[in-house]
Every structure is written in C-alpha cells, then in structure tokens.
Amino acid sequence: MKRVRKLAAWILTLAVMIPFVFTSVGCSQGADADTDSNQVVIWHDKEDAVAEALLAELNRLVPDVEFVLEKKTSLTDSLKLSGNDPSASPDLFIFAHDKIGVFAEMDILAPVTEFVSEETLSSYLDMTVDAVTYKGEIYELPIYFETLLFMYNRRYMQDEEVPSTTEELYSYMQANTGRGRYGFVEQHSTAYYSAAWIHGFGGSLISEAGEPLLDSDAVKNALSYHLKFVELMPGETEYSTVNTLFIEGQADSTIGGPWMVPSAREAGIDLGIAPMPVVDETGLSLSPYSGVQGVYVLKHAAESKKETIQQVMTALCDPSVGIALAQASGCAPANTACYDDPDIAEDEMVTAMRDTAQIATPMPNIPEMDVMWTVTGNLLSDVNLSGEDVETAADEAQKQALDLIAAMQ
Template sequence: MVLVLCIVMAVSIFTGCSRSSQSVAAKQKNKEALNTIRIWHDGDKAIIQLMENYLNEALTDDGITVKFEQKSGLTDQLKLYGNDEVNGPDMYMYAHDSLGMFVEMGALAPLTDVIDKNVYADMLPMTLKAGNYKNDQYLMPVYFETLLFIYNKDLWEGEVPSATEELYSYMKSHTDTAAGTYALVNQHSTAYNVAPFINGFGGFILNEQAEPGLNYIKTKEAIEYNKKFAQLEADGDYNTVNALFMDGKADAIIGGPWLISGVKEARINYGIKSLCDFKLPNGNTLIPYSGVQGIGVMKHAAKSKKDAVEKVLNEIVNPQLGIDLAQNSGCAPSNQKSYNTSSVANDEMIAAMRRTADIAQPMPNIPQMSVMWGPAESLLAAVNKSGKDLNTAADDYQKEAETAIADMQ
C-alpha cells in the first residue's frame, strides 16, 4: 500500500506540473494574441513597410506587434470578414471614400470608443472630415493626396498663369492638334479630374444628403466651361495624356502625386502648382477632391484589444510618422505638426498639396457615391466626346443616377 500511495502521489505531482505548464503557456499565447494587431490594406508596399517598421519599433516596450497584411479586393474581403473576430482584421487601412459602406454594415467602431478626440486634434480639418461619418470619427487619417498642375519647365513659356482664363489663352496659342502637341492635358471626361471645375462653380456630383447633382445648374455651368478646355486636351484617356506629357508633347498635365515617379524616370525638369492657385471667372479657385488614406478600427477589436489598439492609434498620430512618410515616400501628412519640419514644408509637391488641403473637398464617403461615377462620367463623355446637348444629357444621367441610388435601398 505504501508503494501504491507513492505512485499515486508521484502521478499527481507530475500531472499538476503538466497542467500548470499548460496553463502558463495558454496565458502567454492569449497575451500574445491580444497584443498582436492585424491591419489589412491594399496600399503601396514601401509605404506600408515603413509604417510597420515604425510602429513595431515604437511599440517594442509595450510588447505590441503590428502586422500589415495585403489583401487584393480589400472592399470585398472586409464585406466578408469585417465582423469576423477570428478570421478578420483588427484594423484596416484604406481610402476614406468607402467608409460609409463599412460603417453601415456594422463593422467599425468610432475612434472615441478607444481614444479621446484630443488625440487627433492636430490633424488637418479636411482629413478629419474625410473620416467622419454621421458625426462620428471612424478613420484616423494618415496622409492624403490631391490633383496637381504639373508642368515641364523646359517647355512652358513664361510664368504659369493664376487664372483659368489666362490658362485657356495659353492653351489656344500653344496647342497644335494636327502636330499632336498640347499645352495642357487632362482626363477631361473623368469625374475625379473634372471635380475641381464642378466644385469651383458651386456644383456637385453628390451632396451630403445623397442627392445627385448632375443636372444642377451650377454643375452644368462647370461642365460647359470644362468643355472648351477639353477640346484642347487630346482624347482625355489616362494612358494618352500621360504618354503625351512623359514624351514631351504636352507642356503640362493635371494629375496626382502618383505620376511623379514616372516623371522623374522620364527625366523631366518639372514644376508643380496647386490647383487652388488658379482662379475661375466667378472668383472661386479650382476646388479638387481629395483622397485620404486612414486607419479604422473593427468593432470587435475596439472591445477585445482596446489597450493595444489605443497604443497603436497614439503612435499613428505621432508627427514623426508623417515626417518619415513625407521624406521617404512623398506623402502629404495629415498631421499639421509634421509640416514644422523644413524638409516637409519645403517639398514642392507636398507643399502644393498642403495648400490645396485648405480648400479641397474630400470625396463623399457615403455608400451612394459608389454608383455615381458611372453616370457622371457618361455625362462628361456625352458632352465632351459625342457632342450631345448638355441639358438633355444632364437630365438623362441624373435620372440614371437617381435610379441607381434608389436600387441600393
């Protein structure tokens, strides 16, 4: 019996040790899971790698690991897994214009569920507006972009004008369509590229009440005004206008910062001017749309990983991250304090976008905007390329837009 008791006691001791060891391992695994933040994205690899390195270094002492995971078809992926705590992300980084859709599907938590609003007080107002939906802030803005006037200094004659009418005069005297050379090229039938005229005239593609404005009088005035520029801007196709500028057959182009790497590769001696430096006949400036890249928090992560998420967001608003993104990737930071650094403030492209940010309109982030691009661009093509009557075409595509919105209900 003594022998049996000894064996039982030994087994109990070893079993207890095993269970204790398993318990410690389980706790450690759970802690690691709570301190690992997965962020889905579909962004530029260099930008994302910079952000991942920055955040992981900044959060080392907190034991927090940030993993960015690239997803093709991010919108569809978030529709499937946005509410899935096991298979979905904890946060996501994406352009702001799809925000409303994700909020309406119940996937996102307001930032104020995790942090105090004072944390993002230094962000540019336009970038905050982009991430705000129904009076709640859902996106922490990181950087933004706007259209720019990019010109070839070796081709442009004299000073770049400060009024659109002066610009048009220059175009008339420096464009030879027969020879295939142009003063200025633009995607004249792409809604995003015509938005500076539409917004500047007081028109709108879609307002905050989800009402289309294709046949609104101010929108039509803008489209009519843009038409005379379009007649001197080649066919308006993305590839065509880019090739003309890169090949030195166009003095200038209206495009975004995404063109600059190609411009540099083509060894073009380029200059940049903000669109807000061009005044329209009505006294307003051109007012482009802006796209804002921001980070949102999934609703489940705001509860189960609140502490870790809070620390990540506090590092995202650090001005140094904006400085690093500007210096290494040419991004225009959302944090106003990042511009206190001379290398950021004196960068020609970033400085132009910073000025534009004061008047730019963030693209509408309500779900209905997704069905507006088609009718808007069909209207522009009908007027600029097919020569259809503006009033008739505007009424037709207004009805098409209204039907598309109604079908979303």
C-alpha cells in the same frame, strides 16, 4: 435497382448539402477562433515603400506587438465579404476616407474616438478630420492626404507662362496644341478629375444628404465651359495616356496626383507645381477632390483586442509616423505637428499639397457616392466624347443617379 437509385439520390443530395455544411462549420469556427491579442493584422493597398515605412515605425514605437501587414488589391470587396468575421478579416486597415459611409452603414467599424481623444485630433488639419467624420462619428485616423495639383514641364512652359486663370490656360492651350503636342492634358472625362471644374463653378456631384446634383445649373455650366478645353485634349481619358503624354514630354502641363511625381522625376522632367487656375466666370479656383488616407479599426478588433489597439492607435498619432509615410508616399501629413519637421516643411510637393488643401474638397464619404462615380463618368463621356447635349445628358444622368440611389435601399 431501387437501392442504387436511392444511393444516387443520396450522393446528389450530399453534393448539394456538403457546401452548406462546410459554410456553416466555417462560420462557427470563425466565431470561436482563438484570437492572438498581441498580434495586429493590417490590410492595405499601398505601394511597398509606404507599407515598409509604416511597419518600421510601428515596430519602433510598439515593439511588444507583432504586426502583420497584408497587401490586398481588392481590399474593399474583401471587407464587404468578411468584415464581421474575426477569422477572415484584419484588425485594422488603411484606405482612403471615401468608403467610410459604406463600412459604417455595414456596421463593421469602430469609431477611432474610442482610442484617440478629440483633443489629440484637434492638432490635425480640419479638412482631414471633416473628411473622416460620418454622421458625427470619426471612423478613421487620418495619416496623410493627397489631392490633385497643377504640374508643368519647365522645359516647355516657363514659370511666367503658368496660367493663373482658366482663360489664360485656354489661350496657352490654343497656342501650344497641335502636331502631336498638347498644351495641357488631364483625365477630362473622369469624375474624380472633372469634379475640380464642377467645384470651380460652385457646384457639387452630390449633397451631404445624399441627393445627386447633376442637373444643377452649376454642373451644367461647368460641363459646357469645360468642353472647349476637352476639344484641345486627346480623346482618351484614361490615366496611362495622360501620364505617358506628360512623361514623354508631349504635353506641357497637366493636373495630376502626387503619384505622377516619381515617374516624372525619373524621366528627367524639370517639374513645376503651381496653384490651381481660377475660373474667370466665378472667381473660384478649380477645386479638386482630396483623399485622406488613414487607419480604420474593425469593430471585432475594438472589442477583442482593446488594449493592443489602444497602444497602436496612440502610436499612430506620433508625428514620426506621418513624417515617415509622407516621405515614402510624397503626400502631405494630416497631423500639423509633422510640419515642424524641416524636411516636410521644405518639401515643394508637400507644401503645394498643403496649400491646395485650403481649396480642395474632401471626397464625399456617404454610401451614395459609390453610384455617383459611375453615373458621373457616364455623363462626362456622353458630353465630352459622344457629343451629347449637356442639358439632356445631365438630366438623364440625374434620373439614373436617383434610380440607382433608390435601388441601394
């Protein structure tokens, strides 16, 4: 019996130990994995049209390199787990610029200036280069950018009715909201959208140094002022409700991203795009966040495939890439040379986006921003949907943000 018990103990120990053995073997294999220096793996989370356009351009510009584009739905989470493992992570990936701080602090990124000269980057829009710079280093090659736009349905809102100020917008909403119809809808309790109003009051969610600013007067004033608009909008704040109301013709105007445009056009909407209204009180335009989509280089690839990555990054600076991706995505290219192309220069959406870029605020790329999305979302929902006092809710949100940022360390 003793022997059998001993055997049982061994089997149970093995059951616990084998996973550790597997893991360590996996890790060591990863480190020794033979890398094919002529193959470049790129992760992305973009729609198929964008991926196909990028692949076609890369194959044309760098025919000697084999490209593997892999779509990842939880790209950032996957990179957090495997960003330093050459056998499990890509060489390059395409993502918005707001995660730069997180990945740079994790030390998995190589600065793109190792492959692209600063002189080349000087032909890019300043806003896009600023957005991809973290602690003085440029970690992403900007390709195109997106921002929110004021869109309206010409069937219900005539060009001359388009509000140029927020008070005009409010008057329009009062006159055109009711009986299942809305004068204006937006994702009013979402941080990404509400930031436009906060910036319009000269405020910000977080400082460049990573200090939350939710209890600032500008934020409180913006939230208090925005409340009267929220009262004339539906209670739901998610994308599907807002998008459906506009697409179905139940809302005359909205603030939305370029991703709304294909479905609006498909629905036969005569879509108008106008500049953002100006806040009467401050004289500042509503200033939405902008997101710069571009290519990141992982550190291991920069070391093991230097020449190939150099070729690829040089090719990605070719204006044809920006043009092809802008045409596929409906977004505006980051490289100013792309605007010499007549198709791009005459595209209404792209022009509107480029104009909005003058007033848009790049999303902060510091790691602290990760917690600010949630805390600000909670603050907005407390104020707009639960009817809590702005002053109290903002102070509580500030405290929560400070606690969470402290907990990051």
